[in-house]
Amino acid sequence: MSSTLFRTKNVEQSIQDTEEPEHALKKSLSALDLTVFGVGVIIGTGIFVLTGTAAKNTAGPAVSLSFVMAGAVCALAALCYAEFASTVPVAGSAYTFSYASLGELPAWTIGWDLVLELALGTAVVAVGWSGYIHSLLDNWGWHLPEALGGRDGATGFGFDILAAALVLLLTAILVVGMKVSARVTSVVVGIKVAVVLIVIVAGAFFVKGANYDPFIPEEQPAVAGGSLKAPLVQLMFGWAPSHFGVMGIFTAASVVFFAFIGFDVVATAAEETRNPQRDVPRGILGSLVICTALYVAVSIVVTGMQKYSSLSVEAPLADAFKATGHPWFAGLISFGAAVGLTTVCMILLLGQSRVFFAMSRDGLLPRFFSQTHPRFRTPYRSTILLGVVIAVVAGFTSLSELAELVNIGTLFAFAVVALSVIILRRTRPDLPRAFRTPLVPLVPVLSVLASLWLMLNLPAETWLRFAAWMLIGFVVYFLYGRSHSRLALRERAPAGEPPRPPT
Numbered sequence: 001m002s003s004t005l006f007r008t009k010n011v012e013q014s015i016q017d018t019e020e021p022e023h024a025l026k027k028s029l030s031a032l033d034l035t036v037f038g039v040g041v042i043i044g045t046g047i048f049v050l051t052g053t054a055a056k057n058t059a060g061p062a063v064s065l066s067f068v069m070a071g072a073v074c075a076l077a078a079l080c081y082a083e084f085a086s087t088v089p090v091a092g093s094a095y096t097f098s099y100a101s102l103g104e105l106p107a108w109t110i111g112w113d114l115v116l117e118l119a120l121g122t123a124v125v126a127v128g129w130s131g132y133i134h135s136l137l138d139n140w141g142w143h144l145p146e147a148l149g150g151r152d153g154a155t156g157f158g159f160d161i162l163a164a165a166l167v168l169l170l171t172a173i174l175v176v177g178m179k180v181s182a183r184v185t186s187v188v189v190g191i192k193v194a195v196v197l198i199v200i201v202a203g204a205f206f207v208k209g210a211n212y213d214p215f216i217p218e219e220q221p222a223v224a225g226g227s228l229k230a231p232l233v234q235l236m237f238g239w240a241p242s243h244f245g246v247m248g249i250f251t252a253a254s255v256v257f258f259a260f261i262g263f264d265v266v267a268t269a270a271e272e273t274r275n276p277q278r279d280v281p282r283g284i285l286g287s288l289v290i291c292t293a294l295y296v297a298v299s300i301v302v303t304g305m306q307k308y309s310s311l312s313v314e315a316p317l318a319d320a321f322k323a324t325g326h327p328w329f330a331g332l333i334s335f336g337a338a339v340g341l342t343t344v345c346m347i348l349l350l351g352q353s354r355v356f357f358a359m360s361r362d363g364l365l366p367r368f369f370s371q372t373h374p375r376f377r378t379p380y381r382s383t384i385l386l387g388v389v390i391a392v393v394a395g396f397t398s399l400s401e402l403a404e405l406v407n408i409g410t411l412f413a414f415a416v417v418a419l420s421v422i423i424l425r426r427t428r429p430d431l432p433r434a435f436r437t438p439l440v441p442l443v444p445v446l447s448v449l450a451s452l453w454l455m456l457n458l459p460a461e462t463w464l465r466f467a468a469w470m471l472i473g474f475v476v477y478f479l480y481g482r483s484h485s486r487l488a489l490r491e492r493a494p495a496g497e498p499p500r501p502p503t
Helices: 010-018 031-042 045-088 096-101 104-139 159-176 178-204 232-237 243-257 261-274 276-305 316-323 328-361 380-395 405-425 442-458 460-484 486-493
Strands: none
Touching: 010 096, 031 178, 031 261, 031 276, 031 328, 045 243, 045 261, 045 276, 045 316, 045 328, 045 405, 045 442, 096 104, 096 276, 096 328, 096 405, 104 159, 104 328, 104 380, 104 405, 104 460, 159 380, 178 276, 178 316, 178 328, 232 442, 232 460, 243 442, 261 276, 261 328, 261 405, 276 316, 316 328, 328 380, 405 442, 405 460, 460 486
8 A cells, every 4th residue: 555655656757748638738938937927926915014023023123134044945945946847847846746756645745735725825815915905995985895895804794805806807817828827927027026126215215224223133032832823843842932133033034934935836837838947947046036135125124214113013114104204105015015916816826726737637636627728728627616716715714814824835845845856866866957956965955944944933723724634635635536546547557558547
Protein backbone atom coordinates (compact mmCIF):
# COMPACT_ATOMS: atom_id res chain seq x y z
CA MET A 1 0.00 0.00 0.00
CA SER A 2 2.82 2.40 0.86
CA SER A 3 4.25 1.99 -2.64
CA THR A 4 0.97 3.17 -4.18
CA LEU A 5 0.67 6.13 -1.80
CA PHE A 6 4.10 7.42 -2.78
CA ARG A 7 4.15 6.54 -6.47
CA THR A 8 5.55 9.45 -8.46
CA LYS A 9 4.54 10.83 -11.82
CA ASN A 10 7.70 11.32 -13.83
CA VAL A 11 8.40 14.68 -15.42
CA GLU A 12 8.24 13.37 -18.97
CA GLN A 13 4.75 11.93 -18.39
CA SER A 14 3.60 15.19 -16.77
CA ILE A 15 4.67 17.15 -19.86
CA GLN A 16 3.19 14.54 -22.21
CA ASP A 17 -0.22 14.82 -20.49
CA THR A 18 -0.32 18.54 -21.31
CA GLU A 19 -0.25 17.71 -25.04
CA GLU A 20 -3.58 15.84 -25.06
CA PRO A 21 -5.90 17.98 -27.24
CA GLU A 22 -8.90 17.89 -24.92
CA HIS A 23 -6.73 18.79 -21.88
CA ALA A 24 -4.29 21.25 -23.49
CA LEU A 25 -4.08 24.89 -22.41
CA LYS A 26 -3.29 27.74 -24.80
CA LYS A 27 0.26 29.14 -24.50
CA SER A 28 0.01 32.93 -24.70
CA LEU A 29 1.89 34.47 -21.75
CA SER A 30 5.28 36.21 -21.70
CA ALA A 31 7.71 37.07 -18.89
CA LEU A 32 6.17 40.55 -18.70
CA ASP A 33 2.67 39.06 -18.35
CA LEU A 34 3.86 36.82 -15.52
CA THR A 35 5.62 39.69 -13.75
CA VAL A 36 2.45 41.75 -13.98
CA PHE A 37 0.47 38.82 -12.56
CA GLY A 38 2.93 38.56 -9.67
CA VAL A 39 2.82 42.27 -8.86
CA GLY A 40 -0.95 42.21 -9.28
CA VAL A 41 -1.51 39.51 -6.69
CA ILE A 42 1.16 40.59 -4.18
CA ILE A 43 0.23 44.25 -3.89
CA GLY A 44 -3.11 44.39 -2.12
CA THR A 45 -4.31 45.74 1.18
CA GLY A 46 -1.03 44.65 2.78
CA ILE A 47 0.86 47.66 1.49
CA PHE A 48 -1.87 50.00 2.76
CA VAL A 49 -2.52 48.33 6.14
CA LEU A 50 0.27 46.06 7.42
CA THR A 51 2.92 48.78 7.24
CA GLY A 52 1.24 50.79 9.99
CA THR A 53 0.10 47.80 12.04
CA ALA A 54 3.57 46.28 12.29
CA ALA A 55 5.26 49.65 12.89
CA LYS A 56 2.91 50.70 15.71
CA ASN A 57 2.67 47.38 17.53
CA THR A 58 5.91 45.52 16.90
CA ALA A 59 8.89 47.15 15.19
CA GLY A 60 8.60 50.95 15.02
CA PRO A 61 10.39 52.64 12.09
CA ALA A 62 12.54 49.49 11.78
CA VAL A 63 9.55 47.83 10.11
CA SER A 64 11.34 48.56 6.83
CA LEU A 65 13.95 45.98 7.90
CA SER A 66 11.10 43.56 8.66
CA PHE A 67 9.93 43.90 5.07
CA VAL A 68 13.47 43.15 3.87
CA MET A 69 13.59 40.01 6.04
CA ALA A 70 10.17 38.86 4.91
CA GLY A 71 11.21 39.46 1.32
CA ALA A 72 14.34 37.36 1.92
CA VAL A 73 12.22 34.46 3.23
CA CYS A 74 10.06 34.69 0.12
CA ALA A 75 13.17 34.90 -2.06
CA LEU A 76 14.37 31.55 -0.67
CA ALA A 77 11.05 29.97 -1.63
CA ALA A 78 11.02 31.83 -4.96
CA LEU A 79 14.38 30.31 -5.95
CA CYS A 80 12.96 26.83 -5.33
CA TYR A 81 9.75 27.61 -7.24
CA ALA A 82 11.78 29.00 -10.14
CA GLU A 83 13.81 25.80 -10.53
CA PHE A 84 10.74 23.59 -10.46
CA ALA A 85 8.73 25.78 -12.81
CA SER A 86 11.57 25.71 -15.35
CA THR A 87 11.98 21.93 -14.99
CA VAL A 88 8.30 20.91 -14.83
CA PRO A 89 6.41 23.60 -16.81
CA VAL A 90 2.98 22.17 -15.99
CA ALA A 91 -0.12 23.73 -14.40
CA GLY A 92 -0.58 23.04 -10.69
CA SER A 93 2.46 24.68 -9.08
CA ALA A 94 3.39 22.99 -5.78
CA TYR A 95 0.94 20.14 -6.44
CA THR A 96 2.64 19.18 -9.71
CA PHE A 97 6.13 19.63 -8.26
CA SER A 98 5.44 17.34 -5.29
CA TYR A 99 3.81 14.70 -7.56
CA ALA A 100 7.07 14.46 -9.50
CA SER A 101 9.25 14.13 -6.39
CA LEU A 102 7.46 13.19 -3.15
CA GLY A 103 4.67 10.97 -4.46
CA GLU A 104 0.90 10.85 -4.95
CA LEU A 105 -0.33 11.20 -1.36
CA PRO A 106 1.93 14.19 -0.58
CA ALA A 107 0.87 15.71 -3.91
CA TRP A 108 -2.80 15.22 -3.06
CA THR A 109 -2.19 16.75 0.37
CA ILE A 110 -0.62 19.91 -1.03
CA GLY A 111 -3.18 20.12 -3.84
CA TRP A 112 -6.07 19.79 -1.40
CA ASP A 113 -4.42 22.44 0.75
CA LEU A 114 -4.04 24.85 -2.17
CA VAL A 115 -7.64 24.34 -3.32
CA LEU A 116 -8.87 25.54 0.07
CA GLU A 117 -6.34 28.31 0.59
CA LEU A 118 -6.71 29.92 -2.84
CA ALA A 119 -10.51 29.58 -2.82
CA LEU A 120 -10.75 31.04 0.66
CA GLY A 121 -8.26 33.75 -0.23
CA THR A 122 -10.35 34.72 -3.25
CA ALA A 123 -13.49 34.94 -1.11
CA VAL A 124 -11.82 36.98 1.62
CA VAL A 125 -10.26 39.40 -0.87
CA ALA A 126 -13.61 39.81 -2.65
CA VAL A 127 -15.26 40.72 0.65
CA GLY A 128 -12.45 43.20 1.37
CA TRP A 129 -12.95 44.77 -2.06
CA SER A 130 -16.67 45.02 -1.37
CA GLY A 131 -15.91 46.91 1.85
CA TYR A 132 -13.89 49.55 -0.01
CA ILE A 133 -16.65 49.94 -2.62
CA HIS A 134 -19.25 50.27 0.13
CA SER A 135 -17.15 53.04 1.65
CA LEU A 136 -16.85 54.89 -1.66
CA LEU A 137 -20.60 54.53 -2.33
CA ASP A 138 -21.40 55.85 1.13
CA ASN A 139 -19.25 58.90 0.44
CA TRP A 140 -21.36 59.55 -2.66
CA GLY A 141 -24.61 59.12 -0.74
CA TRP A 142 -25.49 55.71 -2.21
CA HIS A 143 -26.42 52.95 0.25
CA LEU A 144 -27.14 49.30 -0.51
CA PRO A 145 -29.94 47.52 1.39
CA GLU A 146 -28.72 45.77 4.53
CA ALA A 147 -29.78 42.39 3.13
CA LEU A 148 -27.30 42.82 0.25
CA GLY A 149 -24.51 44.48 2.20
CA GLY A 150 -22.68 41.45 3.59
CA ARG A 151 -22.52 39.51 6.84
CA ASP A 152 -20.58 42.04 8.94
CA GLY A 153 -23.12 44.04 10.90
CA ALA A 154 -26.13 42.46 9.17
CA THR A 155 -29.08 41.31 11.28
CA GLY A 156 -30.95 39.36 8.60
CA PHE A 157 -30.08 37.69 5.29
CA GLY A 158 -26.79 39.54 4.87
CA PHE A 159 -25.63 38.46 1.38
CA ASP A 160 -22.70 40.49 0.00
CA ILE A 161 -23.92 41.09 -3.54
CA LEU A 162 -20.88 43.14 -4.55
CA ALA A 163 -18.36 40.46 -3.52
CA ALA A 164 -20.31 37.74 -5.32
CA ALA A 165 -20.72 39.87 -8.45
CA LEU A 166 -16.97 40.57 -8.58
CA VAL A 167 -16.09 36.87 -8.41
CA LEU A 168 -18.58 35.99 -11.17
CA LEU A 169 -17.30 38.79 -13.42
CA LEU A 170 -13.68 37.69 -12.97
CA THR A 171 -14.71 34.07 -13.60
CA ALA A 172 -16.15 35.11 -16.98
CA ILE A 173 -12.90 36.96 -17.85
CA LEU A 174 -10.82 33.88 -16.99
CA VAL A 175 -13.03 31.62 -19.10
CA VAL A 176 -12.63 33.88 -22.15
CA GLY A 177 -8.86 33.44 -22.10
CA MET A 178 -5.53 34.07 -20.40
CA LYS A 179 -4.47 36.79 -22.82
CA VAL A 180 -7.62 38.79 -22.07
CA SER A 181 -6.98 38.23 -18.37
CA ALA A 182 -3.39 39.42 -18.80
CA ARG A 183 -4.51 42.61 -20.59
CA VAL A 184 -7.08 43.43 -17.93
CA THR A 185 -4.52 42.74 -15.22
CA SER A 186 -1.89 44.92 -16.92
CA VAL A 187 -4.22 47.93 -16.97
CA VAL A 188 -5.35 47.50 -13.38
CA VAL A 189 -1.83 46.81 -12.06
CA GLY A 190 -0.61 49.94 -13.86
CA ILE A 191 -3.21 52.02 -12.03
CA LYS A 192 -2.40 50.37 -8.71
CA VAL A 193 1.37 50.85 -8.98
CA ALA A 194 0.86 54.46 -10.09
CA VAL A 195 -1.18 55.12 -6.93
CA VAL A 196 1.54 53.54 -4.77
CA LEU A 197 4.26 55.61 -6.45
CA ILE A 198 2.22 58.81 -6.00
CA VAL A 199 1.86 58.00 -2.30
CA ILE A 200 5.61 57.40 -1.97
CA VAL A 201 6.64 60.57 -3.82
CA ALA A 202 4.01 62.81 -2.22
CA GLY A 203 4.60 61.40 1.25
CA ALA A 204 8.35 61.99 0.98
CA PHE A 205 7.68 65.75 1.12
CA PHE A 206 6.04 65.38 4.56
CA VAL A 207 8.71 63.22 6.19
CA LYS A 208 10.24 64.53 9.43
CA GLY A 209 13.55 63.14 10.64
CA ALA A 210 12.42 63.29 14.28
CA ASN A 211 9.81 60.61 13.61
CA TYR A 212 12.57 58.06 13.00
CA ASP A 213 13.98 58.53 16.53
CA PRO A 214 14.33 55.92 17.91
CA PHE A 215 14.63 53.83 14.76
CA ILE A 216 14.57 50.63 16.86
CA PRO A 217 12.38 51.32 19.95
CA GLU A 218 13.28 49.77 23.31
CA GLU A 219 12.22 46.15 23.65
CA GLN A 220 8.95 45.37 25.46
CA PRO A 221 8.54 41.61 26.10
CA ALA A 222 5.05 40.31 25.49
CA VAL A 223 3.05 38.59 28.22
CA ALA A 224 2.62 34.85 27.77
CA GLY A 225 -0.89 33.44 27.56
CA GLY A 226 -2.77 30.17 27.04
CA SER A 227 -5.56 31.03 24.60
CA LEU A 228 -5.92 29.18 21.29
CA LYS A 229 -5.62 32.59 19.66
CA ALA A 230 -2.02 32.75 20.89
CA PRO A 231 0.80 31.69 18.52
CA LEU A 232 1.50 27.95 18.54
CA VAL A 233 5.13 28.55 19.51
CA GLN A 234 3.89 30.35 22.62
CA LEU A 235 1.68 27.43 23.69
CA MET A 236 4.38 24.85 22.94
CA PHE A 237 7.40 26.52 24.50
CA GLY A 238 5.95 29.31 26.63
CA TRP A 239 7.85 31.85 24.53
CA ALA A 240 6.01 35.07 23.76
CA PRO A 241 7.23 37.13 20.78
CA SER A 242 8.85 40.43 21.72
CA HIS A 243 7.50 43.86 20.85
CA PHE A 244 10.08 46.32 19.55
CA GLY A 245 13.82 45.95 20.00
CA VAL A 246 15.89 43.81 17.63
CA MET A 247 13.68 40.75 18.20
CA GLY A 248 10.65 42.90 17.42
CA ILE A 249 11.98 43.27 13.87
CA PHE A 250 11.87 39.48 13.47
CA THR A 251 8.42 39.29 15.04
CA ALA A 252 7.17 41.98 12.66
CA ALA A 253 8.62 40.01 9.73
CA SER A 254 6.17 37.18 10.51
CA VAL A 255 3.36 39.75 10.35
CA VAL A 256 4.33 41.62 7.18
CA PHE A 257 5.28 38.36 5.43
CA PHE A 258 1.63 37.94 4.58
CA ALA A 259 1.77 41.03 2.40
CA PHE A 260 4.00 39.01 0.04
CA ILE A 261 1.67 36.05 -0.35
CA GLY A 262 0.83 35.37 -3.97
CA PHE A 263 4.08 35.32 -5.95
CA ASP A 264 3.90 31.51 -6.04
CA VAL A 265 0.64 31.78 -8.02
CA VAL A 266 2.79 32.78 -11.01
CA ALA A 267 4.01 29.16 -11.17
CA THR A 268 0.46 27.89 -11.72
CA ALA A 269 0.47 29.59 -15.15
CA ALA A 270 3.63 27.81 -16.35
CA GLU A 271 1.71 25.63 -18.81
CA GLU A 272 0.17 28.70 -20.46
CA THR A 273 3.52 30.45 -20.96
CA ARG A 274 5.20 30.53 -24.36
CA ASN A 275 8.71 29.90 -22.98
CA PRO A 276 8.18 28.68 -19.39
CA GLN A 277 11.78 27.56 -18.79
CA ARG A 278 12.96 31.15 -19.25
CA ASP A 279 9.95 33.31 -18.44
CA VAL A 280 8.50 31.73 -15.27
CA PRO A 281 11.66 32.25 -13.17
CA ARG A 282 11.83 35.83 -14.47
CA GLY A 283 8.20 36.43 -13.59
CA ILE A 284 8.51 35.00 -10.08
CA LEU A 285 11.75 36.73 -9.11
CA GLY A 286 10.98 39.98 -10.96
CA SER A 287 7.62 40.50 -9.27
CA LEU A 288 9.11 39.73 -5.86
CA VAL A 289 11.94 42.27 -6.29
CA ILE A 290 9.55 45.02 -7.47
CA CYS A 291 7.10 44.47 -4.60
CA THR A 292 9.82 44.30 -1.93
CA ALA A 293 11.21 47.65 -3.11
CA LEU A 294 7.73 49.24 -3.03
CA TYR A 295 6.97 47.84 0.43
CA VAL A 296 10.23 49.12 1.90
CA ALA A 297 9.70 52.56 0.35
CA VAL A 298 6.14 52.81 1.68
CA SER A 299 7.18 51.75 5.19
CA ILE A 300 9.96 54.36 5.27
CA VAL A 301 7.59 57.09 4.12
CA VAL A 302 4.71 56.32 6.47
CA THR A 303 6.91 56.08 9.59
CA GLY A 304 8.58 59.34 8.57
CA MET A 305 5.29 61.17 8.05
CA GLN A 306 3.87 60.29 11.47
CA LYS A 307 5.36 58.99 14.72
CA TYR A 308 5.03 55.20 14.76
CA SER A 309 3.18 55.28 18.09
CA SER A 310 0.49 57.52 16.57
CA LEU A 311 -0.11 55.50 13.41
CA SER A 312 -3.60 54.20 12.72
CA VAL A 313 -4.04 50.42 12.59
CA GLU A 314 -7.04 50.39 10.23
CA ALA A 315 -5.77 52.82 7.57
CA PRO A 316 -2.26 54.02 8.46
CA LEU A 317 -1.34 55.57 5.10
CA ALA A 318 -4.62 57.41 4.62
CA ASP A 319 -4.65 58.67 8.21
CA ALA A 320 -0.99 59.74 8.00
CA PHE A 321 -1.91 62.05 5.11
CA LYS A 322 -4.87 63.37 7.08
CA ALA A 323 -2.56 64.09 10.02
CA THR A 324 -0.34 66.20 7.76
CA GLY A 325 -3.35 68.17 6.49
CA HIS A 326 -3.81 66.45 3.12
CA PRO A 327 -7.01 64.37 3.35
CA TRP A 328 -7.38 64.25 -0.46
CA PHE A 329 -4.75 61.52 -0.59
CA ALA A 330 -6.91 59.34 1.68
CA GLY A 331 -9.49 59.02 -1.10
CA LEU A 332 -6.75 58.23 -3.61
CA ILE A 333 -5.40 55.47 -1.35
CA SER A 334 -8.87 53.94 -0.92
CA PHE A 335 -9.27 53.99 -4.70
CA GLY A 336 -5.88 52.32 -5.15
CA ALA A 337 -6.74 49.63 -2.58
CA ALA A 338 -10.08 48.87 -4.26
CA VAL A 339 -8.45 48.65 -7.70
CA GLY A 340 -5.62 46.55 -6.31
CA LEU A 341 -7.91 43.99 -4.74
CA THR A 342 -9.55 43.36 -8.12
CA THR A 343 -6.37 41.86 -9.55
CA VAL A 344 -5.56 39.99 -6.33
CA CYS A 345 -8.97 38.32 -6.50
CA MET A 346 -8.64 37.40 -10.18
CA ILE A 347 -5.15 35.93 -9.92
CA LEU A 348 -6.00 33.89 -6.82
CA LEU A 349 -9.01 32.52 -8.71
CA LEU A 350 -6.72 31.78 -11.67
CA GLY A 351 -4.27 29.86 -9.50
CA GLN A 352 -7.01 27.92 -7.74
CA SER A 353 -8.68 26.82 -10.96
CA ARG A 354 -5.33 25.65 -12.41
CA VAL A 355 -4.52 23.52 -9.37
CA PHE A 356 -8.01 21.98 -9.51
CA PHE A 357 -7.57 21.42 -13.27
CA ALA A 358 -4.22 19.65 -12.79
CA MET A 359 -5.63 17.35 -10.08
CA SER A 360 -8.60 16.54 -12.28
CA ARG A 361 -6.38 15.75 -15.29
CA ASP A 362 -4.44 13.31 -13.10
CA GLY A 363 -7.68 11.56 -12.10
CA LEU A 364 -7.49 12.49 -8.42
CA LEU A 365 -10.64 14.55 -8.98
CA PRO A 366 -13.31 13.78 -11.65
CA ARG A 367 -11.81 14.12 -15.14
CA PHE A 368 -14.94 15.96 -16.26
CA PHE A 369 -13.41 19.15 -14.86
CA SER A 370 -10.17 18.90 -16.87
CA GLN A 371 -11.83 19.45 -20.27
CA THR A 372 -10.69 22.68 -21.91
CA HIS A 373 -12.94 25.00 -23.90
CA PRO A 374 -12.80 24.16 -27.65
CA ARG A 375 -12.31 27.82 -28.59
CA PHE A 376 -10.66 29.59 -25.65
CA ARG A 377 -8.50 26.59 -24.54
CA THR A 378 -9.16 27.38 -20.88
CA PRO A 379 -10.34 24.93 -18.18
CA TYR A 380 -13.82 26.43 -18.30
CA ARG A 381 -15.65 23.70 -16.37
CA SER A 382 -13.46 23.89 -13.28
CA THR A 383 -13.26 27.69 -13.53
CA ILE A 384 -17.06 28.07 -13.67
CA LEU A 385 -17.65 25.55 -10.87
CA LEU A 386 -15.14 27.18 -8.55
CA GLY A 387 -16.25 30.70 -9.50
CA VAL A 388 -19.86 29.96 -8.57
CA VAL A 389 -18.91 28.22 -5.31
CA ILE A 390 -16.54 31.03 -4.30
CA ALA A 391 -19.13 33.67 -5.21
CA VAL A 392 -21.58 32.02 -2.80
CA VAL A 393 -18.90 31.71 -0.10
CA ALA A 394 -17.90 35.36 -0.57
CA GLY A 395 -21.53 36.41 -0.33
CA PHE A 396 -21.93 34.80 3.09
CA THR A 397 -18.38 35.22 4.45
CA SER A 398 -17.32 37.36 7.38
CA LEU A 399 -13.67 38.48 7.31
CA SER A 400 -13.07 38.12 11.04
CA GLU A 401 -11.34 34.70 11.33
CA LEU A 402 -10.66 33.36 7.83
CA ALA A 403 -7.59 35.18 6.49
CA GLU A 404 -5.01 33.29 8.57
CA LEU A 405 -5.98 29.98 6.97
CA VAL A 406 -4.64 31.35 3.69
CA ASN A 407 -1.29 32.06 5.35
CA ILE A 408 -0.67 28.61 6.83
CA GLY A 409 -1.52 26.92 3.54
CA THR A 410 0.93 29.08 1.61
CA LEU A 411 3.76 28.45 4.07
CA PHE A 412 3.04 24.72 3.97
CA ALA A 413 3.37 24.85 0.17
CA PHE A 414 6.68 26.73 0.46
CA ALA A 415 8.13 23.99 2.68
CA VAL A 416 6.95 21.18 0.39
CA VAL A 417 8.41 22.80 -2.74
CA ALA A 418 11.77 23.34 -1.03
CA LEU A 419 11.92 19.68 0.02
CA SER A 420 10.92 18.63 -3.49
CA VAL A 421 13.88 20.49 -5.01
CA ILE A 422 16.32 18.51 -2.85
CA ILE A 423 14.63 15.18 -3.64
CA LEU A 424 14.38 15.73 -7.40
CA ARG A 425 18.03 16.80 -7.56
CA ARG A 426 18.93 13.38 -6.10
CA THR A 427 16.43 11.21 -7.99
CA ARG A 428 16.60 12.94 -11.39
CA PRO A 429 19.96 14.75 -11.74
CA ASP A 430 19.69 14.20 -15.51
CA LEU A 431 16.72 16.54 -16.01
CA PRO A 432 17.42 19.75 -17.97
CA ARG A 433 17.08 22.72 -15.62
CA ALA A 434 16.90 26.12 -17.29
CA PHE A 435 17.12 27.68 -13.82
CA ARG A 436 18.98 26.07 -10.92
CA THR A 437 18.46 27.02 -7.29
CA PRO A 438 21.87 28.05 -5.94
CA LEU A 439 23.56 26.40 -2.94
CA VAL A 440 21.40 23.26 -2.80
CA PRO A 441 20.61 21.87 -0.23
CA LEU A 442 21.40 24.97 1.89
CA VAL A 443 18.87 27.34 0.28
CA PRO A 444 15.96 24.82 0.32
CA VAL A 445 16.72 23.85 3.93
CA LEU A 446 16.75 27.51 4.97
CA SER A 447 13.45 27.99 3.12
CA VAL A 448 11.88 25.08 5.03
CA LEU A 449 13.11 26.35 8.41
CA ALA A 450 11.96 29.91 7.70
CA SER A 451 8.51 28.71 6.60
CA LEU A 452 8.10 26.48 9.64
CA TRP A 453 9.11 29.31 11.95
CA LEU A 454 6.50 31.64 10.49
CA MET A 455 3.89 28.85 10.69
CA LEU A 456 4.65 28.41 14.40
CA ASN A 457 3.87 32.10 14.89
CA LEU A 458 0.29 31.55 13.66
CA PRO A 459 -2.52 31.03 16.21
CA ALA A 460 -3.15 27.50 17.47
CA GLU A 461 -6.79 27.65 16.33
CA THR A 462 -5.56 28.20 12.75
CA TRP A 463 -3.60 24.95 13.02
CA LEU A 464 -6.71 23.14 14.25
CA ARG A 465 -8.82 24.36 11.30
CA PHE A 466 -6.02 23.43 8.92
CA ALA A 467 -5.79 19.92 10.42
CA ALA A 468 -9.57 19.46 10.07
CA TRP A 469 -9.47 20.35 6.36
CA MET A 470 -6.53 18.00 5.80
CA LEU A 471 -8.43 15.17 7.51
CA ILE A 472 -11.37 15.68 5.12
CA GLY A 473 -8.88 15.59 2.24
CA PHE A 474 -7.47 12.22 3.32
CA VAL A 475 -11.00 10.77 3.38
CA VAL A 476 -11.69 12.04 -0.16
CA TYR A 477 -8.37 10.67 -1.43
CA PHE A 478 -8.86 7.15 -0.05
CA LEU A 479 -12.49 6.99 -1.16
CA TYR A 480 -11.97 8.38 -4.69
CA GLY A 481 -8.56 9.73 -5.70
CA ARG A 482 -6.43 6.68 -4.92
CA SER A 483 -8.47 4.31 -7.12
CA HIS A 484 -9.18 6.79 -9.95
CA SER A 485 -5.63 8.11 -10.28
CA ARG A 486 -4.21 7.83 -13.81
CA LEU A 487 -1.09 6.26 -12.31
CA ALA A 488 -3.27 3.62 -10.66
CA LEU A 489 -5.02 2.90 -13.97
CA ARG A 490 -1.67 2.57 -15.75
CA GLU A 491 -0.50 0.09 -13.12
CA ARG A 492 -3.68 -2.00 -13.50
CA ALA A 493 -3.71 -1.92 -17.33
CA PRO A 494 -2.62 -5.20 -19.04
CA ALA A 495 0.86 -5.09 -20.53
CA GLY A 496 0.89 -3.44 -23.94
CA GLU A 497 -2.57 -1.87 -23.57
CA PRO A 498 -3.21 1.81 -22.85
CA PRO A 499 -5.02 2.54 -19.58
CA ARG A 500 -8.76 3.29 -19.80
CA PRO A 501 -9.26 6.99 -18.93
CA PRO A 502 -11.04 7.57 -15.62
CA THR A 503 -14.38 9.33 -15.62
